[in-house]
Amino acid sequence: MRPATLEQMRDQLAKQHGALSRRLKEVGEYVDGNPQSMALDTAAEIAKKAGVHPSTLVRFANHFGFSGFTELQKLFKDDIQRNYSDYGQRIQRQQRSRGEGAVSPSQLLDEFTRANRLSLNKLSDGIDPQQLDLAVGLLDRSPSIHVCGVGRAFPVSMYFAYALGHMQVQCHAINGLGMMQDAQANCIARNDVLIAITFSPYSEITQSIINTAFDRGAKVMLIAGEESCPSAAKAEVILTVKDAEVRSFRSLTSTMCLAQTLCIALGYRRQAGAWEDTARQANSAA
Amino acid sequence: MRPATLEQMRDQLAKQHGALSRRLKEVGEYVDGNPQSMALDTAAEIAKKAGVHPSTLVRFANHFGFSGFTELQKLFKDDIQRNYSDYGQRIQRQQRSRGEGAVSPSQLLDEFTRANRLSLNKLSDGIDPQQLDLAVGLLDRSPSIHVCGVGRAFPVSMYFAYALGHMQVQCHAINGLGMMQDAQANCIARNDVLIAITFSPYSEITQSIINTAFDRGAKVMLIAGEESCPSAAKAEVILTVKDAEVRSFRSLTSTMCLAQTLCIALGYRRQAGAWEDTARQANSAA
DNA sequence: ATTGATTTGGAATATATATTCCAATACTAT
DNA sequence: ATAGTATTGGAATATATATTCCAAATCAAT
Numbered sequence: 001m002r003p004a005t006l007e008q009m010r011d012q013l014a015k016q017h018g019a020l021s022r023r024l025k026e027v028g029e030y031v032d033g034n035p036q037s038m039a040l041d042t043a044a045e046i047a048k049k050a051g052v053h054p055s056t057l058v059r060f061a062n063h064f065g066f067s068g069f070t071e072l073q074k075l076f077k078d079d080i081q082r083n084y085s086d087y088g089q090r091i092q093r094q095q096r097s098r099g100e101g102a103v104s105p106s107q108l109l110d111e112f113t114r115a116n117r118l119s120l121n122k123l124s125d126g127i128d129p130q131q132l133d134l135a136v137g138l139l140d141r142s143p144s145i146h147v148c149g150v151g152r153a154f155p156v157s158m159y160f161a162y163a164l165g166h167m168q169v170q171c172h173a174i175n176g177l178g179m180m181q182d183a184q185a186n187c188i189a190r191n192d193v194l195i196a197i198t199f200s201p202y203s204e205i206t207q208s209i210i211n212t213a214f215d216r217g218a219k220v221m222l223i224a225g226e227e228s229c230p231s232a233a234k235a236e237v238i239l240t241v242k243d244a245e246v247r248s249f250r251s252l253t254s255t256m257c258l259a260q261t262l263c264i265a266l267g268y269r270r271q272a273g274a275w276e277d278t279a280r281q282a283n284s285a286a
Numbered sequence: 287m288r289p290a291t292l293e294q295m296r297d298q299l300a301k302q303h304g305a306l307s308r309r310l311k312e313v314g315e316y317v318d319g320n321p322q323s324m325a326l327d328t329a330a331e332i333a334k335k336a337g338v339h340p341s342t343l344v345r346f347a348n349h350f351g352f353s354g355f356t357e358l359q360k361l362f363k364d365d366i367q368r369n370y371s372d373y374g375q376r377i378q379r380q381q382r383s384r385g386e387g388a389v390s391p392s393q394l395l396d397e398f399t400r401a402n403r404l405s406l407n408k409l410s411d412g413i414d415p416q417q418l419d420l421a422v423g424l425l426d427r428s429p430s431i432h433v434c435g436v437g438r439a440f441p442v443s444m445y446f447a448y449a450l451g452h453m454q455v456q457c458h459a460i461n462g463l464g465m466m467q468d469a470q471a472n473c474i475a476r477n478d479v480l481i482a483i484t485f486s487p488y489s490e491i492t493q494s495i496i497n498t499a500f501d502r503g504a505k506v507m508l509i510a511g512e513e514s515c516p517s518a519a520k521a522e523v524i525l526t527v528k529d530a531e532v533r534s535f536r537s538l539t540s541t542m543c544l545a546q547t548l549c550i551a552l553g554y555r556r557q558a559g560a561w562e563d564t565a566r567q568a569n570s571a572a
Numbered sequence: 573a574t575t576g577a578t579t580t581g582g583a584a585t586a587t588a589t590a591t592t593c594c595a596a597t598a599c600t601a602t
Numbered sequence: 603a604t605a606g607t608a609t610t611g612g613a614a615t616a617t618a619t620a621t622t623c624c625a626a627a628t629c630a631a632t
Binding site for chain 1: 394
């Protein structure tokens with residue numbers, strides 16, 4: 001049965017690896033470890049790099065049900081076609097040249113979805129796995145979590161409040177109800193965690209809350225637009241997100257995605273096992 | 287001076303675009319917008335897709351200093367070689383750094399970003415442009431806008447409140463302060479618009495607010511998970527969004543993206559011209 | 573309208589690439 | 603050790619692809 005996707009091909013590689021001949025094993029290892037080359041190089045180049053003869057490569061492809069090398073290569077090309085975005089793609093320039101006069105809403109939607117997909121790409125590659133681990137560890141060890149984000153960051157803080165609340169994680173939103181953000185910040189205790197979401201131009205209110213938390217011995221987790229944000233020195237961990245910016249308007253999709261990841265990762269860490277069933281039940285009315 | 291990287295090539299494209307002949311302009315636009323194809327396809331395939339003759343493509347490459355198409359194509363291949371990694375490769379890397387079994391935060395991040403990118407893809411294709419136009423028109427004509435979303439939808443309603451507020455658009459959030467959502471809903475006037483964001487299992491509170499608005503002669507704009515949601519009959523316009531769902535957890539990125547699109551489209555409709563400069567100034571502290 | 577310059581697209585040509593076939597080599601079972 | 607089977611690599615062949623050349627078409631200036 002010939003694999004139809006790169007993912008299926010990887011499955012078959014894993015399953016059939018033991019039964020392959022010596023040379024075909026070598027090809028399999030190269031194929032598994034070099035998807036770019038598999039898509040971009042010629043059969044002769046690949047064979048040379050893998051240390052085998054071109055006809056061995058063709059026989060490898062035939063073994064898995066492909067009619068030849070070209071058909072195998074197509075799997076790799078398709079994956080790139082679907083998932084690769086060139087970071088330098090300048091959506092803004094392109095759209096400006098097209099967008100004279102009236103701008104239609106669906107044209108805007110197109111621009112925004114494209115830009116946000118690029119931004120999500122960057123997010124996945126740009127976040128240091130160790131910082132992420134650190135962040136989740138911090139949350140896991142905290143007696144109590146406080147979350148603060150104002151202006152454009154406010155929806156993100158509300159998402160944290162929603163998601164963590166649903167996990168029976170103690171989470172307090174510093175939401176400025178009755179302009180009482182200072183009173184809310186004064187509830188932060190030693191060893192608590194403050195999640196502070198902050199973007200340029202950096203809010204003085206958020207900075208003030210960070211200072212309070214820091215002074216009270218809490219750990220600060222920063223989600224920020226840049227590493228060099230004003231409160232960086234006070235943070236235990238900084239996760240930087242560059243959300244999409246289209247026609248001068250900044251999005252929130254990547255930050256929301258990161259927020260969700262943090263919450264769910266924390267859930268996994270605290271309640272290994274029946275966790276997903278709990279989530280299914282906990283999809284609250286909205 | 288022949289460009290050595292894809293980024294340099296883009297610079298040259300921007301600089302020299304105006305001075306190109308008609309056909310070479312067309313090639314330039316295709317080259318700029320289709321880096322995957324430029325790397326993966328043959329000269330003949332690319333020429334066909336771009337609507338030009340293969341020799342035009344070669345002349346294009348020559349114009350920018352390349353000896354031929356193959357040399358130009360190499361820029362695109364090099365970029366993929368450097369920046370693309372497929373899902374299976376990323377999983378391998380993460381497992382290597384972390385070991386088996388436990389779900390790592392960065393693995394989760396990868397899953398979420400992938401799923402959300404797909405969801406954004408579907409959003410762009412799934413929204414009927416006429417419904418979108420209708421929605422923006424509705425907002426444009428409204429004396430006043432009210433926005434309501436509870437639970438997971440609350441961050442979206444707060445985003446509307448933030449964005450519209452910054453455009454000097456009169457927007458009232460029905461946020462349940464002091465459990466006073468009914469009092470807030472009673473401020474809805476005839477011909478106002480209620481934006482209601484609601485997902486399954488559908489909130490009775492949101493439905494009740496929709497009913498109130500409808501009874502008071504307001505227009506209801508629904509952003510919902512399905513067309514067949516309970517309050518559909520009361521809506522002037524329905525925009526449906528299927529947000530990503532990963533391991534039973536639902537995201538919000540596509541809904542946020544749609545919200546942003548609606549707000550910005552409204553801005554464009556109301557203030558053609560110096561609108562983007564206004565937006566740049568209006569990036570508030572967060 | 574005419575002329576000169578530039579661009580274009582088609583066809584021929586040169587080059588590259590994938591595939592097929594088979595003799596030589598290696599492996600396995602008796 | 604021998605025979606049968608499987609694998610390999612090389613060369614020939616078939617196919618695909620990039621490049622070059624040039625007549626026709628288009629454009630711009632007078």
